[in-house]
Amino acid sequence: MIGGLVPVPDPAPHPSKGSDQNNPDCVPATDQDGGQRSIFSDRNFVLFLVGQCITTQGLWIQKIAMSWLAWSLTGSALWTGVIAALNFAPAFFLGPIFGVMADRVDLRRTAMLLNLGQAAVSFLLMGLSYADMMTLPWMVTLAGLMGILGSAMTPIRLSLVPVIVPRAFMNRAVAYAAMNFNISRLVGPAVGGVVIATWGTGAAFMINAISYLPMVFVISVVTIHMERAPDAKSRRIWTSLVDGANYALNHPMIRSVLALSCFVSLFGTGMVELMPVFAEAVYDRGVTGLGMLASSAGIGAVTSTFILSRISSDAIAYQRVTILGAFAAAVGMTGLGFAPWYELAVPLVTLTGGGLTLVGVGSQTALQxxxxxxxxxxxxxxxxxxxxxxxxxxxxxxGAISEAGDIQYTARGSGVLILCAACVGLWRLYRIGALARSGALR
Structure with missing residues (x-):
């Protein structure tokens, strides 16, 4: 028994002729000449990647619109941080419950319904913006609703990639999906800044609403292979949740990766959510300056995901890259806290964005x-x-700390704390490596 989970024997392979075609792990990763197959020869993955590309472009356009609208309505760093937080806070409180459901539900049907739900909320945001009826309570309500739908979609999305591609492709699939997401992070904010400046926030919300529809089509046509444990639906939700928690907490690699990604998200990505304050209050560059800062973070992110796509399918290697990313983010964030000029802030945000992506994607791939x-x-x-x-x-x-003081002092403190977390992570990696060499890690 591992972490309270009763081992379940692997199902015997079906003797039918087509059994290999129904199991992505059985699909060979080599071509007829014995060479390595390209992941882009996999129809499922290409369709999924194209659908995700369109959807994430809209997502980043809406994200920049929400941040800018919150700052425009309130002029408050605290409320800007709160609105950004509402897009993600439900993942903290409800994510594990949604994770249990992801191990039980029909992935295809659930993903389609959640995408349609997010499109509906974006259409409502569009309507309120065009009618000039947007208020802070409406923003809080709809940001929270979008956050709930997004937190439900996240474990579904993360469970989809491993069941639509062969296992031999998994590291490249996760890396390319992340690269796609971060290219959107590069292009989306810049496009969003132009859209907002030219047509207003309503147009940005409309683009995001429409962008969900191609993904609904893609999910309806890709082949999804899913194996579930025999007790996946019979066990109580709380029991299933405890099984998962025990498994994660008792596995040294998973425990270490989760701890580092949480800390870096808290003090690194949380700081990046306050880029509207840097763009306007520190450097006086407005929405176009915000788009440039967000896009510079995207440049670093794309560079990092290209690096990640070159790494072999080894969890220890990905954890090593995660720690390297934490060091890079610490340097970039600390430098941003001292940068007196916008021109210097741009490359520092690029470094920070690259480091945070190494942490985010590296930790995700190590876990997968x-x-x-x-x-x-x-x-x-x-x-x-x-x-x-x-x-x-x-x-x-x-945001609250920055409201009471100088946001650049907050950035310096965040950088120092991330540096400390990176040092602890490096020590933990050494311990995990020792366990792996001794055979104690499995």
Missing amino acids: LTVDNRLRGRVMSFWSATSFGGMALGGTLL
Whole structure:
């Protein structure tokens, strides 16, 4: 028994002729000549990547619109942080429950319904903006609703990639999906800044609402292979949740990765959520300056995901990169706290964005390569809870601190704390490496 989970024997392979075609782990990763197959030869993954590309472009356009609208309505760093936090806070409180559900529900149907729900909320935001009826209470309500739908979608999305591609492709699938997300992070904010300046926030919300529809189509046509433990639906939700928590807490690799990603999200990504304050209050550059800062973070993110796509399918290697990313984010964030000029802030935000992406994607991939498939939804929901929950809490906490003082002092403190976490993570990696060499880690 591992962490309270009763081992379940692997199902015997079906003797039918088409059995290999129904199991992505059985699909060979080599071509007929014995060479390595390209992941882009996999129809499922290409469709998923295209759908995600369109959806995430809209997501980042809406994200920049929400941040700018919150700052415009209130002029408060605290409320800007709160609105940003509401997009992620539900992942902290409800993510593990949604993770249990991800191990039980029909992934295709649930993903389609959640995408349609997010599109409906974006259409409502569009209507309120065009009618000039947007108020702070409406923003709080709809940001919270979007956060709930997003937190439900996260474990579903993280469970989809491993069941639509062969296991041999998993590290590249996760890395390319993350690269796609971060290219959108590069392009989306810049486009969003132009859209807001030209047509207003209503147009930004409309673009995001429409962008969910192609993903609904993609999910309806991709082939999804899913194996569930025999007790996945019969066990009580609380019992299933405890099984997942025990498994995560008793596994040294998973425990260490979750702790570092949570801390970096709290003091790193939470600080990035306050970029509107840097753009306007510190450097007086307005919405176009905000778009440039967000896009510079995207440049660092794209560079990092390219690096991640070159790493072999080894969980220890990805944890090593995660720690390297924490050091890079610490340097960038500390430097941003001292930067007197906007021109200097841009490359520092690039470094910070690259470091945070190494932490986020590296930790996610390390977990995907380590976790038992029967608990994937639950464990990945813990990752989303610690990552997005840390981001939500950090955005609110750091926004409140910045409201009472200077936001650049807050950035310096965040950088120092991330540096400390990176040092602890390095020590933990050394311990995990020793356990792996002794055979104690499994």
